[in-house]
Amino acid sequence: MKSGVALTTPHIKRILCPIDFSDASSYVVDHAVAIAGWYKARILALHVCSPLFVPVPALPPPVDRVPQTEIERVREGTRACFQAASDAGIGVDVAVDIGHPAAEILGRAATLPADLIVMGTHGASGFERLALGSVAEKVIRKTACPVLTVPPRAHTTAVLPFKRLLCAMDFSEPSLAALAFGGSLARESGAVLTLLHVIEWPWAESPAPTFDDLPAEQAVQLAQFRRNLEASAMARLQGLVPDAVQSRCTSQPAVSHGKPYVEILRIAGEMQADLIIIGLHGRSAAGLMLFGSTTNQVVRHATCPVLTLKH
Numbered sequence: 001m002k003s004g005v006a007l008t009t010p011h012i013k014r015i016l017c018p019i020d021f022s023d024a025s026s027y028v029v030d031h032a033v034a035i036a037g038w039y040k041a042r043i044l045a046l047h048v049c050s051p052l053f054v055p056v057p058a059l060p061p062p063v064d065r066v067p068q069t070e071i072e073r074v075r076e077g078t079r080a081c082f083q084a085a086s087d088a089g090i091g092v093d094v095a096v097d098i099g100h101p102a103a104e105i106l107g108r109a110a111t112l113p114a115d116l117i118v119m120g121t122h123g124a125s126g127f128e129r130l131a132l133g134s135v136a137e138k139v140i141r142k143t144a145c146p147v148l149t150v151p152p153r154a155h156t157t158a159v160l161p162f163k164r165l166l167c168a169m170d171f172s173e174p175s176l177a178a179l180a181f182g183g184s185l186a187r188e189s190g191a192v193l194t195l196l197h198v199i200e201w202p203w204a205e206s207p208a209p210t211f212d213d214l215p216a217e218q219a220v221q222l223a224q225f226r227r228n229l230e231a232s233a234m235a236r237l238q239g240l241v242p243d244a245v246q247s248r249c250t251s252q253p254a255v256s257h258g259k260p261y262v263e264i265l266r267i268a269g270e271m272q273a274d275l276i277i278i279g280l281h282g283r284s285a286a287g288l289m290l291f292g293s294t295t296n297q298v299v300r301h302a303t304c305p306v307l308t309l310k311h
Contacts, residue, residue, distance in 0.1 A: 010146070010181045012039040016114040018046045018105050019081055024120045024152035026081070031150050031305060032118040033085040034160050038188035041115070042091035046108055047078045048101040071096050102138040109143050117147045121299065137296060140280070146181065146309045149299050158274040158304035161189040166273040168264050168298075169197045171236060174279025174311040179240060181309055182277040186249040191274070193251045195240060196267055197233045198260040201226075230255050261297035268304060277307045 017032040019025040036043050049066060075096050082092045097104040109117055121136050140147045150156075167182040169175045179195065186193040237253030256263040268276050280295050299306045 010115070010184055012041050012115045014112050014114050015041050015043045015116045015118060016046060016105070016109050016112060017043050017118045018048065018101070019078065020047065020101075020120075021077060021081075022120070024150070027153040027156075028118060028120045028150045029081050029085070030160055031148060033082070033088075033090060034189075035116065035118065035148070035185075036085070036090050037088070038185075042093065043082065043085065044093045044095060044108065044112060044114070045078050045082050046095045046097065046105065047074050048097045048099060048104045049074060050099070050101055066098055101135045102142075105135070105139050106142055109139075109145055114143075114145050117143060117145060119147065119149060121149045121151050136299070140295070140299065140308050144310060146307060148305055148307045150305045151303060156303050156305070157272055160274075162186070162191045162274040163189070164271055164273050165191050165193045165275050165277060166264070166268050166271065167193060167195050167277040168260070168279070169195050169237060169240070170260075170279075171197070172279060172281065172311075174281055174309060176240075176279070177309050177311040178277045178279040178307070181307065182275075183249060183251070185275070185277075185307075186251070191249070193249060194254055194267075194271065194273075195237045195251060196254045196256060196264065197237055198263040199226075199229050199233060199255065199257050200260065201257055226257075261294045261301075264294075264298050265301055268302060273304050275305050275307060276302055277309070280308050280310050 012035065015032055015036050017028065019028060032043055035041065049071075075094055078096065079086075079092075079094045082090075082094075086092050095108065097108065105117070105119070108114070117139060119136060119139065121134075136147075136149050140149070162185060165182050165186050167175075167179050169179065182193050185191065233255045234253055237255070241251045241253060254267065256267060258266075264276060264278070267273075276298060278295055278298060295308055299308065
C-alpha cells in the first residue's frame with residue numbers, strides 16, 4: 001500500500017451474539033451465522049434476563065431469585081434460535097446471564113474474549129430509534145472489540161450475503177482498521193467495497209455562501225482549494241485500493257462534501273449499501289465527541305447494519 005500501512009485480515013474466531021427473542025433477533029442471528037461461516041468462528045449465543053427490581057443488600061443476588069426452570073426455558077429458547085446454525089456445523093455455545101444487559105454483554109465480551117459482537121439496535125420493547133444511552137450505544141462505546149449493529153429486518157434494505165459495502169475513511173488508524181475488516185468481509189462475500197472520504201467544507205452554517213456570493217478573486221481561490229482537497233483525497237483513497245482488492249473483491253474510491261454522518265447515510269442510501277463500516281476514535285473525550293457527532297448518528301439512522309471498530 002502506498003501509504004506504508006499494512007492491512008491485515010481480522011482474526012475472527014469467537015463471536016458474541018446477544019439476543020432478546022424480539023422479532024429483530026432472527027435477523028441478528030442471520031448475520032452472526034453468516035460471518036461465523038465465512039471465518040469458521042464459534043458463536044456464544046447470549047440472553048440476558050434483566051431484573052425488574054432493584055437489588056436489596058439483605059436479599060440474595062438476583063440470579064439466586066430466578067427459578068432454575070425459567071433459566072433452562074430461556075436457555076433452550078436461545079439454543080433453538082441457533083439450531084439451524086448448529087445443524088450446519090457451526091459451533092454454538094449458549095449462555096444465560098442475569099443482570100443489566102449492557103454490563104453483562106460487556107462482561108462476556110471481555111472474558112470470552114470476543115473478536116466480534118453482533119447485536120440488534122432495537123429490542124423487545126419496540127422499534128423506536130436507537131437512543132443515546134441504550135444498550136447498543138453503551139456496548140459500542142465501552143467494548144474493545146468490533147461491534148456489528150443490525151437494524152430490524154422491517155427497517156432495512158440490506159441483504160445477505162453482503163454485495164455492497166461502504167467504508168468511511170478519514171485516513172486515521174481506526175479508519176484503516178475499518179478498511180482492513182471491510183476488505184476481508186468483501187472478499188468473503190464477493191462484495192464491492194466503496195471507500196468514502198467526506199470533506200467538511202470550511203463553513204458549517206446554513207445556508208452556506210456560493211462561489212457567486214464571493215468576490216471574484218476569493219471565489220477562484222476557494223474553488224481551487226476545493227479541487228485540491230478533492231484531488232488529494234482521491235489520490236490517498238486510490239493508494240489504499242490496491243491492497244484492498246483481491247480476486248473476489250472490487251474496491252472503488254469516492255469523495256463527497258458535507259457533514260460526515262449526513263454524507264455517509266446519504267451515499268449508503270443511494271448505493272443501497274448492505275453494510276457501513278466506520279472506525280471509532282477510542283475512549284477519550286475527543287473520541288466520545290466524535291462518536292456522538294458521527295458514529296452514533298450513523299448507527300442510529302442507518303437502514304443497514306453498521307460495523308464499528310476501534311484501534
